[in-house]
Amino acid sequence: MLDNFVFSINAILPVFIMVALGWVLKNIEFLPESFFDHADKFVFKIALPCNLFVSVLKGDVSKLKNALPLMGFIVVGISVFFVLACAVVPLIIKDNGKRGAFIQGIYRGNFAILGLPIAGNLFPENDIGATTVAVVMPLAIVAVNVFAVIILTVYAPSDVKKKPLETAANICLSIVKNPLIISCLLGLVFMLCGISLPTFAQKTVDGLSDTVFALALMSLGAEFYFSALKGKVGTSLVGAIIKTAVLPLIAVSVAVLMGFRNVELGVILIFFGAPTAVSSYIMAKNMKSDHEMASQILLISTLLCMITLFIGIFILKTFKLI
Numbered sequence: 001m002l003d004n005f006v007f008s009i010n011a012i013l014p015v016f017i018m019v020a021l022g023w024v025l026k027n028i029e030f031l032p033e034s035f036f037d038h039a040d041k042f043v044f045k046i047a048l049p050c051n052l053f054v055s056v057l058k059g060d061v062s063k064l065k066n067a068l069p070l071m072g073f074i075v076v077g078i079s080v081f082f083v084l085a086c087a088v089v090p091l092i093i094k095d096n097g098k099r100g101a102f103i104q105g106i107y108r109g110n111f112a113i114l115g116l117p118i119a120g121n122l123f124p125e126n127d128i129g130a131t132t133v134a135v136v137m138p139l140a141i142v143a144v145n146v147f148a149v150i151i152l153t154v155y156a157p158s159d160v161k162k163k164p165l166e167t168a169a170n171i172c173l174s175i176v177k178n179p180l181i182i183s184c185l186l187g188l189v190f191m192l193c194g195i196s197l198p199t200f201a202q203k204t205v206d207g208l209s210d211t212v213f214a215l216a217l218m219s220l221g222a223e224f225y226f227s228a229l230k231g232k233v234g235t236s237l238v239g240a241i242i243k244t245a246v247l248p249l250i251a252v253s254v255a256v257l258m259g260f261r262n263v264e265l266g267v268i269l270i271f272f273g274a275p276t277a278v279s280s281y282i283m284a285k286n287m288k289s290d291h292e293m294a295s296q297i298l299l300i301s302t303l304l305c306m307i308t309l310f311i312g313i314f315i316l317k318t319f320k321l322i
Helices: 002-027 033-057 061-092 096-107 111-122 125-154 164-177 179-193 199-210 212-222 234-257 262-273 278-286 291-318
Strands: none
Touching: 002 033, 002 111, 002 212, 002 291, 033 111, 033 125, 033 179, 033 199, 033 212, 061 096, 061 125, 061 234, 061 262, 096 125, 096 234, 096 278, 096 291, 111 125, 111 212, 111 262, 111 291, 125 164, 125 179, 125 262, 125 278, 199 212, 234 262, 234 291, 262 291, 278 291
């Protein structure tokens, strides 16, 4: 039991120490806010794509074939949760702006920034954890982005609501331009074709890849404003609990019954148990949804997942499922 406790702590705690470090460095003004703004752009457009590319490139065709059931489970799971949310939430929440922000907050996870390092800590042997997440990520990113644009458009104020063709064009453009999707697909092409990078290029990409988690996690911490929790947070708290506790509980239970174990089951826990994605707040604000609710769900879910992911990993490890 003690070994499982230590294993769970070692998987979760380093990630959240880095998040806390970012918050501290910003608040003691050791690093200015402008640093984290530029760091976010660097991570999203350069460092994280390099990391995903390298992670996918390290895989092999047999692992890709073995990952197909996992990819199907995650994409279908995201789709089912999204459809259920679209059916239930409008019956409870009457304000359109809150509907879009709430639905996006409970299904859209931060598996790129938090998922990869946690998977790497859980399954470090041959980097299998990070590689599995990276292989699954392209389809998952496409699904969450498509659903986000749809739901925020459907519940957008009348003055910013777009026509169906314009919405479809925006979805396609967001997918084509997404650097995370591009890097994963490029890594798949290189892996399937057996293409190796020249030594100088490999070392450059590896160097950029090594910077991603420190910068990304500290930037995530720097974006925490506890003042955002002031006011009415009841609905946001419910959304955060659904995101970090209810969804992973359902997804992991179904996955266990379907026979998923070890790395695959751990990745399912991470994908569905990760906190709300930072991009959900940015998207909600740009599309005139309730961005205050979006930021509250983001903040509360990030705090909660430190506990819920630890409990999930501990239980799965105790029952020898991972």
